[in-house]
Amino acid sequence: xxxxxLSRRKFLTAASLGASGLMLSGCDAFDSHLGMxxxxxxxxxxxxxxxxxxxxxxxxxxxxxxxxxxxIRQPMxxxxxxxxxxxxxxxxxxxxxxDWRLEVTGLVEKxxxxxxxxxxxxxxxxxxxxxxxxxxxxxxxxxxxxxxxLVLDQAVAKPQARYVVFxxxxxxxxxxxxxxxxxxxxxxxxxxxxxxxxxxxxxxKPLPVENGAPLRARVERQLGYKMPKYxxxxxxxxxxAAMGGGRGGYWEDYGYDWYGGI
Amino acid sequence: MDAAVHDRSPQVEQAPSKGPLVYRQSRWTRxxxxxxxxxxxxxxxxxxxxxxxxxxxxxxxxxGFSYDNTVFQIGxxxxxxxPRGFTRIFGHTFxxxxxxxxxxxxxxxxxxxxxxxxxxxSYYDLGTAxxxxxxxxxxxxxxxxxxxxxxxxxxxxxxxxxxxMKDFRRLPGDIAAHLRLKFHHAREYNALQKLAYGGVLxxxxxxxxxxxxxxxxxVDSLLPWLNEVLGGRQTARTIHFTVMVLLVLFFIVxxxxxxxxxxxxxxxxxxxxxxxxxxxxSDGERSP
Numbered sequence: 001x002x003x004x005x006l007s008r009r010k011f012l013t014a015a016s017l018g019a020s021g022l023m024l025s026g027c028d029a030f031d032s033h034l035g036m037x038x039x040x041x042x043x044x045x046x047x048x049x050x051x052x053x054x055x056x057x058x059x060x061x062x063x064x065x066x067x068x069x070x071x072i073r074q075p076m077x078x079x080x081x082x083x084x085x086x087x088x089x090x091x092x093x094x095x096x097x098x099d100w101r102l103e104v105t106g107l108v109e110k111x112x113x114x115x116x117x118x119x120x121x122x123x124x125x126x127x128x129x130x131x132x133x134x135x136x137x138x139x140x141x142x143x144x145x146x147x148x149x150l151v152l153d154q155a156v157a158k159p160q161a162r163y164v165v166f167x168x169x170x171x172x173x174x175x176x177x178x179x180x181x182x183x184x185x186x187x188x189x190x191x192x193x194x195x196x197x198x199x200x201x202x203x204x205k206p207l208p209v210e211n212g213a214p215l216r217a218r219v220e221r222q223l224g225y226k227m228p229k230y231x232x233x234x235x236x237x238x239x240x241a242a243m244g245g246g247r248g249g250y251w252e253d254y255g256y257d258w259y260g261g262i
Numbered sequence: 263m264d265a266a267v268h269d270r271s272p273q274v275e276q277a278p279s280k281g282p283l284v285y286r287q288s289r290w291t292r293x294x295x296x297x298x299x300x301x302x303x304x305x306x307x308x309x310x311x312x313x314x315x316x317x318x319x320x321x322x323x324x325x326g327f328s329y330d331n332t333v334f335q336i337g338x339x340x341x342x343x344x345p346r347g348f349t350r351i352f353g354h355t356f357x358x359x360x361x362x363x364x365x366x367x368x369x370x371x372x373x374x375x376x377x378x379x380x381x382x383x384s385y386y387d388l389g390t391a392x393x394x395x396x397x398x399x400x401x402x403x404x405x406x407x408x409x410x411x412x413x414x415x416x417x418x419x420x421x422x423x424x425x426x427m428k429d430f431r432r433l434p435g436d437i438a439a440h441l442r443l444k445f446h447h448a449r450e451y452n453a454l455q456k457l458a459y460g461g462v463l464x465x466x467x468x469x470x471x472x473x474x475x476x477x478x479x480x481v482d483s484l485l486p487w488l489n490e491v492l493g494g495r496q497t498a499r500t501i502h503f504t505v506m507v508l509l510v511l512f513f514i515v516x517x518x519x520x521x522x523x524x525x526x527x528x529x530x531x532x533x534x535x536x537x538x539x540x541x542x543x544s545d546g547e548r549s550p
Binding site: 028030031034039044045046047048050051055057059062063064067071073074075130132133134135136137138139140186220221222223244251254255256257261262 | 393
Protein backbone atom coordinates (compact mmCIF):
# COMPACT_ATOMS: atom_id res chain seq x y z
CA UNK A 1 0.00 0.00 0.00
CA UNK A 2 2.76 2.39 1.00
CA UNK A 3 4.46 1.90 -2.32
CA UNK A 4 1.30 2.67 -4.21
CA UNK A 5 0.76 5.88 -2.29
CA LEU A 6 4.30 6.99 -2.94
CA SER A 7 3.89 6.27 -6.57
CA ARG A 8 0.61 8.17 -6.68
CA ARG A 9 2.14 11.21 -4.99
CA LYS A 10 5.00 11.12 -7.44
CA PHE A 11 2.51 10.85 -10.22
CA LEU A 12 0.45 13.83 -9.08
CA THR A 13 3.53 16.00 -8.56
CA ALA A 14 4.85 15.08 -11.94
CA ALA A 15 1.46 15.59 -13.56
CA SER A 16 1.08 19.11 -12.19
CA LEU A 17 4.65 19.92 -13.26
CA GLY A 18 3.84 18.72 -16.75
CA ALA A 19 0.62 20.70 -16.89
CA SER A 20 2.35 23.92 -15.88
CA GLY A 21 4.96 23.26 -18.54
CA LEU A 22 2.18 23.25 -21.10
CA MET A 23 1.05 26.67 -19.99
CA LEU A 24 4.49 28.16 -20.51
CA SER A 25 4.39 28.20 -24.29
CA GLY A 26 4.63 31.95 -24.67
CA CYS A 27 4.46 32.25 -28.39
CA ASP A 28 5.38 35.87 -28.89
CA ALA A 29 8.93 34.47 -28.86
CA PHE A 30 8.56 33.74 -32.57
CA ASP A 31 6.86 36.99 -33.57
CA SER A 32 10.06 38.92 -34.25
CA HIS A 33 11.35 36.27 -36.69
CA LEU A 34 8.25 36.08 -38.84
CA GLY A 35 7.94 39.64 -40.14
CA MET A 36 7.94 40.41 -43.86
CA UNK A 37 11.45 40.22 -45.31
CA UNK A 38 12.89 38.37 -42.31
CA UNK A 39 15.29 35.62 -43.34
CA UNK A 40 13.48 32.87 -41.46
CA UNK A 41 10.16 33.88 -42.96
CA UNK A 42 11.58 33.95 -46.48
CA UNK A 43 12.92 30.45 -45.90
CA UNK A 44 9.52 29.21 -44.70
CA UNK A 45 7.83 30.91 -47.67
CA UNK A 46 9.90 28.67 -49.94
CA UNK A 47 7.48 25.88 -49.06
CA UNK A 48 4.76 27.73 -50.95
CA UNK A 49 6.83 27.60 -54.14
CA UNK A 50 7.10 23.86 -53.58
CA UNK A 51 3.32 23.65 -53.14
CA UNK A 52 2.82 25.73 -56.28
CA UNK A 53 5.10 23.53 -58.36
CA UNK A 54 3.70 20.28 -56.98
CA UNK A 55 0.12 21.36 -57.60
CA UNK A 56 0.93 22.63 -61.11
CA UNK A 57 2.67 19.36 -61.93
CA UNK A 58 -0.21 17.24 -60.67
CA UNK A 59 -3.35 19.23 -61.46
CA UNK A 60 -2.47 20.49 -64.98
CA UNK A 61 -5.83 21.29 -66.62
CA UNK A 62 -8.01 19.57 -63.99
CA UNK A 63 -11.34 21.28 -63.47
CA UNK A 64 -12.63 22.47 -60.11
CA UNK A 65 -15.72 20.49 -59.03
CA UNK A 66 -18.97 21.91 -60.32
CA UNK A 67 -22.25 21.58 -58.49
CA UNK A 68 -25.95 21.44 -59.31
CA UNK A 69 -28.65 24.11 -58.95
CA UNK A 70 -29.89 22.25 -55.86
CA UNK A 71 -26.56 22.94 -54.15
CA ILE A 72 -27.18 26.71 -54.27
CA ARG A 73 -28.85 27.14 -50.89
CA GLN A 74 -28.07 30.78 -50.08
CA PRO A 75 -26.97 34.10 -51.62
CA MET A 76 -23.26 34.44 -52.34
CA UNK A 77 -21.56 35.81 -49.24
CA UNK A 78 -19.83 39.13 -50.03
CA UNK A 79 -16.45 39.79 -48.45
CA UNK A 80 -13.80 42.51 -48.43
CA UNK A 81 -14.99 45.81 -49.91
CA UNK A 82 -18.73 45.52 -50.55
CA UNK A 83 -19.62 49.12 -51.46
CA UNK A 84 -16.75 51.06 -53.08
CA UNK A 85 -16.65 54.65 -51.87
CA UNK A 86 -14.68 55.92 -54.87
CA UNK A 87 -16.16 58.79 -56.88
CA UNK A 88 -15.21 57.14 -60.16
CA UNK A 89 -16.97 53.96 -59.20
CA UNK A 90 -20.08 55.74 -57.95
CA UNK A 91 -20.32 57.71 -61.19
CA UNK A 92 -20.06 54.53 -63.25
CA UNK A 93 -22.61 52.81 -61.03
CA UNK A 94 -25.09 55.70 -61.33
CA UNK A 95 -25.08 55.19 -65.08
CA UNK A 96 -25.47 51.42 -64.70
CA UNK A 97 -21.91 50.97 -65.98
CA UNK A 98 -22.77 52.22 -69.50
CA ASP A 99 -19.52 54.26 -69.47
CA TRP A 100 -17.46 51.50 -67.86
CA ARG A 101 -14.74 49.90 -69.99
CA LEU A 102 -12.37 47.02 -69.35
CA GLU A 103 -8.92 48.00 -70.58
CA VAL A 104 -6.66 45.16 -71.70
CA THR A 105 -3.12 46.52 -71.84
CA GLY A 106 0.52 45.78 -71.22
CA LEU A 107 2.36 43.07 -73.13
CA VAL A 108 -0.33 42.59 -75.79
CA GLU A 109 -0.27 43.08 -79.56
CA LYS A 110 -3.74 44.65 -79.66
CA UNK A 111 -4.80 46.63 -76.59
CA UNK A 112 -8.54 46.41 -76.00
CA UNK A 113 -11.21 48.57 -74.43
CA UNK A 114 -14.30 46.43 -73.89
CA UNK A 115 -17.74 47.61 -72.85
CA UNK A 116 -20.05 45.42 -70.81
CA UNK A 117 -22.17 44.87 -73.95
CA UNK A 118 -19.14 43.68 -75.87
CA UNK A 119 -18.30 41.20 -73.11
CA UNK A 120 -21.93 40.02 -73.07
CA UNK A 121 -21.74 39.47 -76.84
CA UNK A 122 -18.79 37.10 -76.49
CA UNK A 123 -19.28 33.37 -75.80
CA UNK A 124 -20.14 32.89 -72.12
CA UNK A 125 -19.49 30.17 -69.59
CA UNK A 126 -21.74 29.40 -66.63
CA UNK A 127 -20.45 27.32 -63.72
CA UNK A 128 -21.72 26.45 -60.27
CA UNK A 129 -18.65 26.35 -58.06
CA UNK A 130 -17.63 26.55 -54.44
CA UNK A 131 -15.92 29.76 -53.40
CA UNK A 132 -13.28 29.01 -50.76
CA UNK A 133 -12.17 31.97 -48.68
CA UNK A 134 -8.69 32.04 -47.16
CA UNK A 135 -10.41 32.63 -43.82
CA UNK A 136 -11.87 29.14 -43.96
CA UNK A 137 -15.48 29.48 -45.10
CA UNK A 138 -17.03 28.27 -48.36
CA UNK A 139 -20.10 29.27 -50.38
CA UNK A 140 -21.58 27.69 -53.51
CA UNK A 141 -22.88 29.99 -56.28
CA UNK A 142 -23.49 30.12 -60.02
CA UNK A 143 -21.21 32.38 -62.01
CA UNK A 144 -21.64 33.54 -65.61
CA UNK A 145 -18.99 35.37 -67.61
CA UNK A 146 -16.54 35.57 -70.48
CA UNK A 147 -13.66 33.10 -70.43
CA UNK A 148 -10.50 35.12 -69.87
CA UNK A 149 -8.75 33.02 -72.52
CA LEU A 150 -11.07 34.48 -75.19
CA VAL A 151 -10.16 38.02 -74.17
CA LEU A 152 -6.46 37.10 -74.20
CA ASP A 153 -6.88 35.57 -77.67
CA GLN A 154 -8.32 38.85 -78.94
CA ALA A 155 -5.58 40.95 -77.39
CA VAL A 156 -2.83 38.47 -78.40
CA ALA A 157 -0.31 38.17 -75.58
CA LYS A 158 3.29 38.92 -76.42
CA PRO A 159 5.76 36.05 -75.85
CA GLN A 160 7.37 37.70 -72.84
CA ALA A 161 4.02 38.05 -70.99
CA ARG A 162 3.93 35.81 -67.90
CA TYR A 163 1.26 37.22 -65.61
CA VAL A 164 -2.19 38.75 -65.83
CA VAL A 165 -2.62 41.62 -63.38
CA PHE A 166 -6.16 42.61 -62.37
CA UNK A 167 -6.61 46.29 -61.53
CA UNK A 168 -9.68 47.28 -59.55
CA UNK A 169 -11.80 50.35 -58.94
CA UNK A 170 -12.20 49.93 -55.19
CA UNK A 171 -9.98 51.61 -52.62
CA UNK A 172 -9.28 49.04 -49.92
CA UNK A 173 -6.70 50.98 -47.95
CA UNK A 174 -5.29 54.45 -47.44
CA UNK A 175 -1.65 55.11 -46.56
CA UNK A 176 0.93 57.91 -46.86
CA UNK A 177 1.14 57.58 -50.62
CA UNK A 178 -2.62 57.90 -50.99
CA UNK A 179 -5.42 55.50 -51.87
CA UNK A 180 -4.48 51.88 -52.34
CA UNK A 181 -6.66 50.12 -54.90
CA UNK A 182 -7.16 46.38 -54.74
CA UNK A 183 -5.10 44.45 -57.29
CA UNK A 184 -4.02 40.90 -57.88
CA UNK A 185 -2.30 38.63 -60.36
CA UNK A 186 -2.33 35.10 -61.73
CA UNK A 187 -0.04 33.34 -64.18
CA UNK A 188 -1.02 32.58 -67.77
CA UNK A 189 -1.70 28.92 -66.96
CA UNK A 190 -4.51 29.89 -64.61
CA UNK A 191 -5.54 32.76 -66.89
CA UNK A 192 -6.11 30.31 -69.76
CA UNK A 193 -7.83 27.68 -67.60
CA UNK A 194 -11.33 27.00 -68.99
CA UNK A 195 -13.02 27.89 -65.69
CA UNK A 196 -11.23 31.23 -65.34
CA UNK A 197 -13.91 33.71 -66.34
CA UNK A 198 -14.61 37.42 -66.10
CA UNK A 199 -17.95 37.12 -64.34
CA UNK A 200 -20.79 39.58 -64.89
CA UNK A 201 -23.58 37.29 -63.67
CA UNK A 202 -24.27 35.70 -60.27
CA UNK A 203 -26.99 33.13 -59.61
CA UNK A 204 -28.78 34.05 -62.85
CA LYS A 205 -28.80 37.82 -62.22
CA PRO A 206 -26.42 40.67 -63.01
CA LEU A 207 -23.46 40.71 -60.62
CA PRO A 208 -24.48 42.79 -57.55
CA VAL A 209 -22.30 45.62 -56.25
CA GLU A 210 -21.32 43.75 -53.07
CA ASN A 211 -19.98 40.86 -55.16
CA GLY A 212 -17.94 43.05 -57.54
CA ALA A 213 -20.17 44.68 -60.19
CA PRO A 214 -19.78 45.10 -63.04
CA LEU A 215 -17.04 42.50 -63.49
CA ARG A 216 -14.96 40.23 -61.27
CA ALA A 217 -12.49 37.41 -61.81
CA ARG A 218 -13.25 33.78 -61.06
CA VAL A 219 -10.14 31.62 -60.65
CA GLU A 220 -11.75 28.44 -59.40
CA ARG A 221 -8.67 26.49 -58.33
CA GLN A 222 -7.48 29.21 -55.99
CA LEU A 223 -8.79 31.00 -52.90
CA GLY A 224 -11.07 34.02 -52.90
CA TYR A 225 -8.38 36.67 -52.48
CA LYS A 226 -7.06 35.67 -55.93
CA MET A 227 -10.36 36.70 -57.58
CA PRO A 228 -10.49 40.50 -57.60
CA LYS A 229 -13.80 42.40 -57.86
CA TYR A 230 -14.69 45.75 -59.52
CA UNK A 231 -12.31 45.12 -62.44
CA UNK A 232 -11.29 48.05 -64.63
CA UNK A 233 -8.03 46.96 -66.25
CA UNK A 234 -6.24 43.78 -67.17
CA UNK A 235 -2.52 44.21 -67.69
CA UNK A 236 -0.16 41.58 -69.04
CA UNK A 237 3.31 41.79 -67.53
CA UNK A 238 6.52 39.81 -67.42
CA UNK A 239 7.05 40.65 -63.73
CA UNK A 240 5.04 42.35 -60.99
CA ALA A 241 8.11 43.28 -58.94
CA ALA A 242 7.69 47.01 -59.62
CA MET A 243 3.98 46.99 -58.81
CA GLY A 244 2.63 47.92 -55.36
CA GLY A 245 4.64 46.07 -52.72
CA GLY A 246 6.16 43.88 -55.42
CA ARG A 247 4.48 40.64 -54.33
CA GLY A 248 1.76 40.53 -56.96
CA GLY A 249 -1.34 41.62 -55.09
CA TYR A 250 -2.87 43.71 -52.34
CA TRP A 251 -3.06 40.87 -49.79
CA GLU A 252 0.22 39.42 -51.02
CA ASP A 253 1.86 42.73 -50.10
CA TYR A 254 0.59 42.07 -46.57
CA GLY A 255 2.15 38.61 -46.45
CA TYR A 256 -0.34 36.29 -48.11
CA ASP A 257 1.23 33.77 -50.46
CA TRP A 258 1.04 34.72 -54.12
CA TYR A 259 -0.08 31.21 -55.01
CA GLY A 260 -3.47 30.68 -53.39
CA GLY A 261 -4.19 27.10 -54.46
CA ILE A 262 -4.01 25.82 -50.87
CA MET B 263 6.75 -3.61 -9.20
CA ASP B 264 7.45 -0.11 -10.24
CA ALA B 265 11.08 0.59 -10.98
CA ALA B 266 10.57 4.26 -10.17
CA VAL B 267 9.57 3.34 -6.61
CA HIS B 268 12.71 1.32 -6.12
CA ASP B 269 14.88 4.23 -7.18
CA ARG B 270 13.61 6.07 -4.15
CA SER B 271 14.74 3.40 -1.67
CA PRO B 272 18.43 3.00 -2.38
CA GLN B 273 19.45 1.06 0.72
CA VAL B 274 17.38 -1.98 -0.13
CA GLU B 275 17.26 -4.08 -3.22
CA GLN B 276 19.11 -1.58 -5.38
CA ALA B 277 20.82 -4.15 -7.56
CA PRO B 278 17.89 -6.48 -8.24
CA SER B 279 15.63 -3.49 -8.90
CA LYS B 280 17.43 -2.83 -12.15
CA GLY B 281 16.85 -5.03 -15.12
CA PRO B 282 19.07 -5.02 -18.18
CA LEU B 283 19.34 -2.07 -20.56
CA VAL B 284 17.86 -2.99 -23.90
CA TYR B 285 18.12 -1.20 -27.24
CA ARG B 286 14.49 -0.25 -27.73
CA GLN B 287 14.22 2.63 -30.21
CA SER B 288 16.03 2.67 -33.55
CA ARG B 289 17.61 5.87 -34.81
CA TRP B 290 14.73 6.24 -37.31
CA THR B 291 12.15 6.12 -34.54
CA ARG B 292 14.08 8.61 -32.42
CA UNK B 293 14.81 11.02 -35.28
CA UNK B 294 11.25 11.06 -36.64
CA UNK B 295 9.81 11.31 -33.12
CA UNK B 296 11.69 14.52 -32.40
CA UNK B 297 11.00 16.03 -35.82
CA UNK B 298 7.29 15.41 -35.23
CA UNK B 299 7.39 16.85 -31.72
CA UNK B 300 8.93 20.05 -33.11
CA UNK B 301 6.73 20.12 -36.22
CA UNK B 302 3.42 19.44 -34.48
CA UNK B 303 4.11 22.21 -31.97
CA UNK B 304 4.36 24.77 -34.79
CA UNK B 305 1.49 23.24 -36.77
CA UNK B 306 -0.79 23.38 -33.74
CA UNK B 307 -0.08 26.99 -32.83
CA UNK B 308 -0.18 28.28 -36.41
CA UNK B 309 -3.31 26.19 -37.00
CA UNK B 310 -5.10 27.81 -34.05
CA UNK B 311 -4.22 31.20 -35.58
CA UNK B 312 -5.69 30.10 -38.93
CA UNK B 313 -8.83 28.89 -37.13
CA UNK B 314 -9.15 32.32 -35.50
CA UNK B 315 -9.82 33.83 -38.95
CA UNK B 316 -13.09 31.87 -39.05
CA UNK B 317 -13.71 30.42 -35.60
CA UNK B 318 -16.63 28.29 -36.70
CA UNK B 319 -16.89 24.71 -37.98
CA UNK B 320 -19.58 23.45 -40.34
CA UNK B 321 -20.88 20.19 -41.81
CA UNK B 322 -21.15 19.90 -45.61
CA UNK B 323 -19.50 21.48 -48.66
CA UNK B 324 -20.18 25.09 -47.67
CA UNK B 325 -20.69 27.32 -44.64
CA GLY B 326 -24.29 28.13 -43.84
CA PHE B 327 -24.93 31.87 -43.71
CA SER B 328 -28.65 31.73 -44.52
CA TYR B 329 -29.10 28.42 -42.76
CA ASP B 330 -27.43 26.72 -39.83
CA ASN B 331 -24.91 23.93 -40.36
CA THR B 332 -22.52 25.09 -37.62
CA VAL B 333 -21.39 22.41 -35.19
CA PHE B 334 -18.74 24.35 -33.30
CA GLN B 335 -18.11 28.00 -32.67
CA ILE B 336 -15.92 30.20 -30.51
CA GLY B 337 -17.06 33.79 -30.22
CA UNK B 338 -17.70 36.84 -28.08
CA UNK B 339 -21.00 38.48 -27.14
CA UNK B 340 -22.14 41.49 -25.19
CA UNK B 341 -23.92 40.81 -21.93
CA UNK B 342 -25.13 42.92 -19.02
CA UNK B 343 -21.79 42.17 -17.36
CA UNK B 344 -19.77 43.30 -20.37
CA PRO B 345 -18.31 41.22 -23.19
CA ARG B 346 -18.06 37.49 -22.57
CA GLY B 347 -16.32 34.74 -24.52
CA PHE B 348 -18.30 31.65 -25.40
CA THR B 349 -17.76 28.25 -26.94
CA ARG B 350 -20.71 26.51 -28.55
CA ILE B 351 -20.62 22.79 -29.33
CA PHE B 352 -23.64 21.25 -31.08
CA GLY B 353 -25.83 24.07 -29.79
CA HIS B 354 -24.61 23.85 -26.18
CA THR B 355 -23.04 27.13 -25.10
CA PHE B 356 -20.31 27.42 -22.47
CA UNK B 357 -18.87 30.60 -20.96
CA UNK B 358 -15.14 30.48 -21.72
CA UNK B 359 -14.24 34.10 -20.98
CA UNK B 360 -10.52 34.61 -20.41
CA UNK B 361 -9.45 31.71 -22.60
CA UNK B 362 -11.73 31.17 -25.59
CA UNK B 363 -13.60 33.98 -27.33
CA UNK B 364 -12.59 36.90 -25.13
CA UNK B 365 -9.08 37.11 -23.69
CA UNK B 366 -5.99 39.24 -23.14
CA UNK B 367 -4.06 40.98 -20.39
CA UNK B 368 -6.28 42.71 -17.79
CA UNK B 369 -7.75 45.86 -19.31
CA UNK B 370 -6.71 44.82 -22.83
CA UNK B 371 -9.10 41.92 -23.40
CA UNK B 372 -10.22 41.47 -26.98
CA UNK B 373 -12.51 39.30 -29.04
CA UNK B 374 -10.25 36.44 -30.03
CA UNK B 375 -11.13 32.77 -30.52
CA UNK B 376 -7.91 31.15 -29.27
CA UNK B 377 -5.88 33.35 -26.91
CA UNK B 378 -2.68 35.11 -27.87
CA UNK B 379 -0.46 32.69 -25.92
CA UNK B 380 -1.78 29.75 -27.94
CA UNK B 381 -1.14 31.11 -31.44
CA UNK B 382 1.78 31.80 -33.80
CA UNK B 383 2.18 34.69 -34.36
CA SER B 384 0.76 35.89 -31.05
CA TYR B 385 -1.02 38.81 -32.79
CA TYR B 386 -3.66 38.26 -35.47
CA ASP B 387 -1.92 37.45 -38.76
CA LEU B 388 -3.53 34.85 -41.00
CA GLY B 389 -0.97 35.19 -43.81
CA THR B 390 2.02 34.48 -41.58
CA ALA B 391 0.28 31.58 -39.84
CA UNK B 392 -0.37 30.01 -43.24
CA UNK B 393 3.33 30.38 -44.18
CA UNK B 394 4.35 28.59 -40.96
CA UNK B 395 1.60 25.96 -41.20
CA UNK B 396 2.29 24.95 -44.81
CA UNK B 397 6.05 24.81 -44.31
CA UNK B 398 5.66 22.35 -41.46
CA UNK B 399 2.94 20.48 -43.35
CA UNK B 400 5.62 19.47 -45.86
CA UNK B 401 7.97 18.49 -43.02
CA UNK B 402 5.25 16.44 -41.31
CA UNK B 403 4.30 14.59 -44.50
CA UNK B 404 7.89 13.92 -45.55
CA UNK B 405 8.76 12.65 -42.07
CA UNK B 406 5.76 10.32 -42.04
CA UNK B 407 6.86 8.93 -45.40
CA UNK B 408 10.44 8.42 -44.20
CA UNK B 409 9.18 6.74 -41.02
CA UNK B 410 6.87 4.46 -42.99
CA UNK B 411 9.59 3.30 -45.36
CA UNK B 412 12.14 2.86 -42.54
CA UNK B 413 9.58 1.15 -40.32
CA UNK B 414 8.63 -1.33 -43.03
CA UNK B 415 12.24 -2.06 -43.95
CA UNK B 416 13.67 -2.44 -40.44
CA UNK B 417 10.67 -4.37 -39.16
CA UNK B 418 9.67 -1.80 -36.52
CA UNK B 419 6.09 -1.62 -37.73
CA UNK B 420 5.56 -5.37 -38.04
CA UNK B 421 7.46 -6.23 -34.85
CA UNK B 422 6.54 -3.42 -32.46
CA UNK B 423 3.34 -1.75 -33.60
CA UNK B 424 1.14 -4.19 -35.47
CA UNK B 425 -1.37 -5.57 -32.93
CA UNK B 426 -1.48 -9.35 -32.46
CA MET B 427 -3.95 -11.68 -30.78
CA LYS B 428 -1.94 -11.66 -27.56
CA ASP B 429 -2.24 -7.86 -27.43
CA PHE B 430 -6.00 -8.15 -27.41
CA ARG B 431 -5.83 -10.83 -24.71
CA ARG B 432 -3.57 -8.60 -22.64
CA LEU B 433 -5.65 -5.48 -23.13
CA PRO B 434 -7.89 -5.85 -20.01
CA GLY B 435 -4.84 -6.54 -17.85
CA ASP B 436 -2.97 -3.59 -19.31
CA ILE B 437 -5.90 -1.27 -18.68
CA ALA B 438 -6.12 -2.48 -15.07
CA ALA B 439 -2.38 -2.00 -14.58
CA HIS B 440 -2.48 1.52 -16.02
CA LEU B 441 -5.42 2.44 -13.80
CA ARG B 442 -3.36 1.39 -10.78
CA LEU B 443 -0.42 3.38 -12.19
CA LYS B 444 1.64 0.21 -12.37
CA PHE B 445 3.89 0.21 -15.40
CA HIS B 446 5.82 -2.67 -16.82
CA HIS B 447 9.13 -1.85 -18.40
CA ALA B 448 9.81 -4.23 -21.24
CA ARG B 449 11.40 -3.96 -24.64
CA GLU B 450 8.09 -4.40 -26.38
CA TYR B 451 5.17 -2.00 -26.23
CA ASN B 452 2.14 -3.03 -24.21
CA ALA B 453 -1.29 -3.30 -25.83
CA LEU B 454 -2.37 0.24 -24.89
CA GLN B 455 0.87 1.68 -26.26
CA LYS B 456 0.38 -0.15 -29.55
CA LEU B 457 -3.16 1.19 -29.76
CA ALA B 458 -2.12 4.76 -28.95
CA TYR B 459 0.99 4.93 -31.15
CA GLY B 460 -0.64 2.97 -33.97
CA GLY B 461 -3.71 5.19 -33.78
CA VAL B 462 -1.60 8.33 -34.10
CA LEU B 463 0.71 7.03 -36.83
CA UNK B 464 -1.75 5.09 -38.97
CA UNK B 465 -4.98 7.02 -38.41
CA UNK B 466 -4.59 10.52 -36.96
CA UNK B 467 -1.51 11.76 -38.85
CA UNK B 468 -2.65 10.45 -42.27
CA UNK B 469 -6.14 11.80 -41.61
CA UNK B 470 -4.91 15.25 -40.62
CA UNK B 471 -2.80 15.40 -43.80
CA UNK B 472 -5.63 14.18 -46.05
CA UNK B 473 -8.22 16.56 -44.58
CA UNK B 474 -5.71 19.39 -44.85
CA UNK B 475 -5.19 18.64 -48.54
CA UNK B 476 -8.94 18.31 -49.08
CA UNK B 477 -9.32 21.98 -48.12
CA UNK B 478 -7.07 23.04 -51.00
CA UNK B 479 -9.17 24.14 -54.00
CA UNK B 480 -6.37 23.02 -56.31
CA VAL B 481 -6.15 19.53 -54.80
CA ASP B 482 -9.93 19.44 -55.00
CA SER B 483 -9.71 19.81 -58.80
CA LEU B 484 -7.30 16.88 -58.94
CA LEU B 485 -9.15 14.61 -56.48
CA PRO B 486 -12.80 15.75 -56.53
CA TRP B 487 -13.90 12.50 -54.86
CA LEU B 488 -11.84 13.30 -51.77
CA ASN B 489 -14.23 15.90 -50.40
CA GLU B 490 -17.21 13.74 -51.36
CA VAL B 491 -15.78 10.84 -49.34
CA LEU B 492 -15.08 13.16 -46.41
CA GLY B 493 -18.54 14.75 -46.56
CA GLY B 494 -17.66 18.10 -48.15
CA ARG B 495 -14.93 20.71 -47.76
CA GLN B 496 -16.34 22.16 -44.56
CA THR B 497 -16.73 18.69 -43.05
CA ALA B 498 -13.10 18.04 -43.99
CA ARG B 499 -12.17 21.21 -42.11
CA THR B 500 -14.20 20.04 -39.10
CA ILE B 501 -12.47 16.63 -39.18
CA HIS B 502 -9.09 18.39 -39.48
CA PHE B 503 -9.86 20.37 -36.32
CA THR B 504 -11.18 17.29 -34.49
CA VAL B 505 -8.03 15.31 -35.29
CA MET B 506 -6.03 18.23 -33.89
CA VAL B 507 -7.97 17.95 -30.63
CA LEU B 508 -7.31 14.19 -30.52
CA LEU B 509 -3.58 14.76 -31.15
CA VAL B 510 -3.49 17.27 -28.29
CA LEU B 511 -5.24 14.75 -26.03
CA PHE B 512 -2.71 12.11 -27.09
CA PHE B 513 0.12 14.52 -26.25
CA ILE B 514 -1.27 15.20 -22.77
CA VAL B 515 -1.74 11.51 -21.99
CA UNK B 516 1.69 10.77 -23.52
CA UNK B 517 3.33 13.29 -21.16
CA UNK B 518 1.46 11.98 -18.12
CA UNK B 519 2.37 8.39 -18.91
CA UNK B 520 6.05 9.30 -19.31
CA UNK B 521 6.05 11.13 -16.00
CA UNK B 522 4.26 8.26 -14.29
CA UNK B 523 6.37 5.49 -15.83
CA UNK B 524 9.70 7.14 -15.03
CA UNK B 525 10.64 10.16 -17.12
CA UNK B 526 14.43 9.63 -17.04
CA UNK B 527 14.23 6.11 -18.40
CA UNK B 528 11.58 7.01 -20.97
CA UNK B 529 13.53 10.05 -22.15
CA UNK B 530 16.74 8.02 -22.35
CA UNK B 531 15.10 5.51 -24.66
CA UNK B 532 13.77 8.16 -27.07
CA UNK B 533 17.09 10.06 -27.03
CA UNK B 534 19.70 7.28 -26.95
CA UNK B 535 17.56 4.27 -27.80
CA UNK B 536 18.50 2.41 -24.57
CA UNK B 537 15.79 1.47 -22.10
CA UNK B 538 16.06 0.03 -18.58
CA UNK B 539 13.71 -2.93 -18.32
CA UNK B 540 12.23 -4.49 -15.21
CA UNK B 541 14.49 -6.98 -13.43
CA UNK B 542 14.06 -10.63 -14.33
CA UNK B 543 11.55 -12.35 -12.11
CA SER B 544 9.59 -9.20 -11.26
CA ASP B 545 5.90 -9.19 -12.05
CA GLY B 546 6.60 -6.62 -14.73
CA GLU B 547 8.66 -9.02 -16.76
CA ARG B 548 7.33 -10.07 -20.09
CA SER B 549 8.18 -13.05 -22.11
CA PRO B 550 9.60 -11.79 -25.38
